[in-house]
Amino acid sequence: EVQLLESGGGLVQPGGSLRLSCAASGFTFSSYVMSWVRQAPGKGLEWVSGISGSGDNTYYADSVKGRFTISRDNSKNTLFLQMNSLRAEDTAVYYCAKKDGIRGLNAFDIWGQGTVVTVSS
Amino acid sequence: DIVMTQTPLSSPVTLGQPASISCRSSQSLVHSDGNTYLSWLQQRPGQPPRLLIYKISNRFSGVPDRFSGSGSGTDFTLKISRVEAEDVGVYYCMQTTQFPLTFGGGTRVEIK
Numbered sequence: 001e002v003q004l005l006e007s008g009g010g011l012v013q014p015g016g017s018l019r020l021s022c023a024a025s026g027f028t029f030s031s032y033v034m035s036w037v038r039q040a041p042g043k044g045l046e047w048v049s050g051i052s053g054s055g056d057n058t059y060y061a062d063s064v065k066g067r068f069t070i071s072r073d074n075s076k077n078t079l080f081l082q083m084n085s086l087r088a089e090d091t092a093v094y095y096c097a098k099k100d101g102i103r104g105l106n107a108f109d110i111w112g113q114g115t116v117v118t119v120s121s
Numbered sequence: 122d123i124v125m126t127q128t129p130l131s132s133p134v135t136l137g138q139p140a141s142i143s144c145r146s147s148q149s150l151v152h153s154d155g156n157t158y159l160s161w162l163q164q165r166p167g168q169p170p171r172l173l174i175y176k177i178s179n180r181f182s183g184v185p186d187r188f189s190g191s192g193s194g195t196d197f198t199l200k201i202s203r204v205e206a207e208d209v210g211v212y213y214c215m216q217t218t219q220f221p222l223t224f225g226g227g228t229r230v231e232i233k
Contacts, residue, residue, distance in 0.1 A: 035222070037170075045162075045170065045213055047222040059220045062122075095169055099217065106217050107160040107175035114169055 002026035002110050004096050009115030016086050016119070022079040022096030022112055030054070030074040033099040035108065036081050038092035038117075046092075049081065050099070064090075086119045093117075123147055123216050127225035133233040140201040142228045144214035149194050151218070158217040161190055161199045164227075165210040173212075174199065206232065 008020040020036070035050040049070040050059040058070050069082040079096050094115050097108040124147040134140045150157045161174040172181045174190040177197060187202040201208055209232060214225040 044211075044227040045164075045215075045224045047224065050220070050222065061221050097170075104156075105160075105175045105179075105181075106156070106158045107172055107181075108162070108170070108215070108217075109172050109175075109181065111169040111171070 002098075004098065004110055004112035006094065006096050006112045006115040009094065009117045011118045011120065012086055013121050014087060014119055017082070017084045018086065018117060020081040020083065020094055020096075020115060020117070022081075024077045024079065024098070027098070027110075029072075029077040031102060033101060034072060034079045035097050035099060036070065036079075037095045037097055037108070037111075038090075039095070039114075040089070040092045043092075048094070051079070083117070086117075088119050091117060091119050122221055123150070123219065123223050125214055125216060125223050125225035127212075127214060127228050129228060130226070131229045131231065133231050134201075134204045135233045136206065137203050140204050140208075140230055142199045142212055142214075142230075144192075144197045144199070144225050146195045146197075146216060150216050151194065157193065159190075159192070159197050160215050160217065161188075162213045162215060163208075163210050164213065165207075168210075170213065201230070204230065204232070 003025045005023045036048040051070045055072050067085045071080045096112045098110040100109040126145045128143045162170040164170045178190040189200050211227045
């Protein structure tokens, strides 16, 4: 079964750091672009960051550029998001999502259940 | 950045009746490879998003045929031919033509 399982969320003070993980299973992880998408409480979806299958290319939303770092370990089928200098406005559910480019969809076909990040003093 | 604008914000629908959601992009979503990477996602209450439609009009695996997508360039539409109770939720359009990837603000479909 194709699955994404996020972990690492929690409560952190403003200015603090957190590292999210997303464990993938059921597909050839290294073949796919992966992304993080977040959803603030009661709000819509916001794309945060993406990374190529090899990890050589990374992309960020302006709102997190310079503070967040996306990476992946293809030997462990795991995606990461290192979040530094956290702000209250980073409070959200963080989803990891798989982008299917191989079959030509170029769309997010698999989503995890999400992990909650709360930035508050 | 490409701005995605959805209308309406909310759509109260009677069971068995159709629903339509519009999505407009601030610039053309036609990629240099000739494809238009506009997708639609459904988010039921308390659930993660789920892919419904990709490349404007292609239903993803397992998606009922009452869902259909259409449009071109900068104007796109998602239609539900006959709304069922399980269709309640928020629907988002999304462009994956260029970074940064962007979503529409969402349209809530509810039963009247």
